[in-house]
Amino acid sequence: MTLKYILLGLLDEPASGYELKRTFDLSLKHFWAAELSQIYPTLKKMREEGLIIGKTVHSALGPDKKIYARTDKGDSELNQWLSGEPLHGYYRFHYAAQAFFLSELADSAKALHFYQALKAMFETKLNELKEIERLNCGEGDEWLNVLPENEFYPYLTFRMGIHKMSTNIAWCDECISHIEKRMKSK
Amino acid sequence: MTLKYILLGLLDEPASGYELKRTFDLSLKHFWAAELSQIYPTLKKMREEGLIIGKTVHSALGPDKKIYARTDKGDSELNQWLSGEPLHGYYRFHYAAQAFFLSELADSAKALHFYQALKAMFETKLNELKEIERLNCGEGDEWLNVLPENEFYPYLTFRMGIHKMSTNIAWCDECISHIEKRMKSK
C-alpha cells in the first residue's frame, strides 16, 4: 500500500498518471520504482476510495489526460501515514544470497571476482548519484538552509542513497581483503 | 526465482522443507525471508524440474517427512547462478518513502521525531546483530582464517548487515543534525 501513499504525496500539485511517473523517475527512483501499468489502476482505486478526484482535460501535446488532485480525505490519510511509526519493510538482497553460497564454487578466485564485480556495480551507482549531486546541490550548509521544505526532505533521502552505496563499497573492500588473506594463508 | 537458488544452496546437505525453514531463520533471515507456504510449493516445482530428488522418510519426532537432495542438474544450475553477474535487485525502502514527504507534515518537530524513531529502530537491529556476533565470532583475523569455507562466506554476508545498520544510523544522525540546524535558523 505504500505506492498509494507515495502517489498521494506526489499529488501535492495536481497531475496525471503519466506526469506522476516522470516525477517518480526523476526523484524517487533511487529507493522506489513503479510502472505506469501499476500507477494507473492504483489511481483508479484511490479515486474510488475518495482519496483523490480526477478530471479529464485536453492536452495540446497528445490525447486527453486525467488530472488528479488530493481530496481532504486524501490529505488526512497521507498525514496519518507520515505521523505513524517509520516502516521497516522486508529486504531481499539478491547479491547477498549469492554471496552467502560462494563456497559452492569451490574456488576462492571466483569468489574474489564476484566481490570485485559487485564493488564495480556499486561504484557505478555511486558515481551516478554523485553526478546528480554535483549538478543539483550547492556547497556547505547555507545552501541547505535556504532550500524550501519540499526540496529539503527529498534531499535527505537522496543522501541516503549515497550513504548506502558508499557502505556497500566499504563492505566489498572488507570482503575482498578477507578473501585475499585466506588465499595467501593456504 | 532467487528462492529456488537459495534452497538449492541450502541443500548442500539433504534436508526437508521444515528443516530448510529453520536454517533460513538462523542464517539468511537478515537479508532474505521465506515462509513454509512458499518453500513447500517451490520444492515441489524444483523436483518436477529435476533439480532435486525427494524421498519420504519416517521421523521419530513427528509425522513422515520428505528429505530432498540436489541432483547433478541442480548442482550445475546453482553453479551457473553463482558464476553469473551479481544481481542488483530492486529496492523499496518504505521508511525512505515516508521521509521523502515529511514536508507535508508542516512541522519540523514531527520530522525530527520521525528520524529519531527511525534511528532507534536501526539501533535495535544493530544491537541484535552485534549480540549474534558476540556469541558466535572470535576476535581478530586468525579466527576467520580457520573457519571452513561454508561458514566463512556466510559470515561475510552477516557483516553486510552490520555495515548497513551502522550506516543507516549515521544517515539518521546527519538528517537530525540538518533538521535541527534548520529549526534554529528560523
Add this chain to the structure above:
DNA sequence: TGGGGCATGTAAGGGGTTACATGATTGA
C-alpha cells in the same frame, strides 16, 4: 488430555513486472 513442536500442504489475495493494445500530436 491438551498444548507445543514436528511436518506438509492449500486458498485467497496483494503487490509488482512484462507484454500488449490503442490512439493523438509533433517534428524530422
Add this chain to the structure above:
DNA sequence: TCAATCATGTAACCCCTTACATGCCCCA
C-alpha cells in the same frame, strides 16, 4: 510518412503473505 513522445489502459503471470487445514508425537 514515420518515429518519438504523450497518454491511458488491460491481461497474464510471478512472487510472496496471511490464513487455514491436517495430522503425528511427546511430555506435563
